[in-house]
Amino acid sequence: MVTNGRERRIIxxxxxxxxxxxxxxxxxxxxxxxxxxxxxISVQKLTSTAQLTRGTFYLHYKxxxxxxxxxxxxxxxxxxxxxxxxxxxxxxxxxxxxxxPALRYVDRHHQILTVLLxxxxxxxxxxxxxxxxxxxxGFSQHLPAVGTDExxxxxxxxxxxxxFLGLVEHWLNDNRRYRSEYLAQSFRQLAxxxxxxxxxxxxxxxxxxxxxxxxxxx
Numbered sequence: 001m002v003t004n005g006r007e008r009r010i011i012x013x014x015x016x017x018x019x020x021x022x023x024x025x026x027x028x029x030x031x032x033x034x035x036x037x038x039x040x041i042s043v044q045k046l047t048s049t050a051q052l053t054r055g056t057f058y059l060h061y062k063x064x065x066x067x068x069x070x071x072x073x074x075x076x077x078x079x080x081x082x083x084x085x086x087x088x089x090x091x092x093x094x095x096x097x098x099x100x101p102a103l104r105y106v107d108r109h110h111q112i113l114t115v116l117l118x119x120x121x122x123x124x125x126x127x128x129x130x131x132x133x134x135x136x137x138g139f140s141q142h143l144p145a146v147g148t149d150e151x152x153x154x155x156x157x158x159x160x161x162x163x164f165l166g167l168v169e170h171w172l173n174d175n176r177r178y179r180s181e182y183l184a185q186s187f188r189q190l191a192x193x194x195x196x197x198x199x200x201x202x203x204x205x206x207x208x209x210x211x212x213x214x215x216x217x218x
Contacts, residue, residue, distance in 0.1 A: 018060060024050040025057070026071060030111040038120040072116055072124045076131055079105050085205045089197065094142045097135065099184035100206025106168055107180050114172050125165075132161040139201045156198050160191055164202065 028049035032041050043064050047057050061067040083102035086093050106113055116124040136157045146153050167187055171178065178186070184204065191199040 021050075021052065021056060021060060022071065022074065024052060025067065026112045026115075029071075030115050033115055033118070033120075068121070069123070071112070072121065072127060075109070075112060075116060076128055078109075080131065080135070085203050087200065087203050089143060089200050092142055094139060095135075096139070096201050096203040096205070098203050098205035099187065100181060100204070103168075103171075103180035103184050104206070106172070107176060110172055110176060113168075117169055117172070129161055129165065132165065133157050136160060136198060136201055140198055143197050150196070153198070156196050160196070160198060160202070163187075163191060 025046055028046050029041070031049055032045055041064070043054060043057055046064065046067070047054050057067070061070065079102065080097075082105040083097045083099075085096045085098035085101075087096035088094070115121070137153070140153050140157070146156075150156075151159075164187060167183070171183055184206075188199070188202060188204050191202060193200045
């Protein structure tokens with residue numbers, strides 16, 4: 001049976017050996033980028049640092065560009081899978097984005113996310129932003145129509161997307177100084193459904209601490 005690229009990715013993500021190989025290569029990429037630019041990194045350097053054979057690498061990727069592209073998409077898919085939850089803003093069950101699990105994923109995978117958010121990876125930010133915008137647009141279709149006195153839906157989507165991703169990037173650059181649960185609740189305190197119902201897509205699911213409890217890791 002012939003499978004397309006998307007089916008192969010789904011099958012691969014379910015194979016523990018493939019997941020382990022990708023994790024080793026991600027770690028190697030993070031280590032190498034501390035010392036050299038993306039252009040200086042070769043398949044040989046990646047596999048040597050990851051303690052893998054070149055044959056193993058080429059079993060899963062056509063070349064290093066394919067590895068970068070697959071890794072970007074896998075990280076986005078993993079992040080959204082970790083954050084997937086069900087909410088019912090109008091009594092109808094729809095998919096939402098659980099802030100607690102979402103930010104714990106960022107915390108656990110901070111190294112590769114920091115790498116992919118670097119300007120050297122020119123496609124990751126647009127892909128990530130487009131995924132958030134697409135999910136928010138889909139969610140907006142389950143909400144009442146925007147009133148004439150409210151900002152247009154595209155402005156609301158852009159605002160929430162950039163606010164959340166900007167906060168995540170600041171958190172990473174700040175060495176994740178705040179606990180993920182506190183950051184989740186802080187975001188929803190700022191992006192409140194009282195301002196826009198669209199903010200309810202960012203669900204306060206999986207947060208176990210109150211805003212006035214311990215804030216910082218240090």
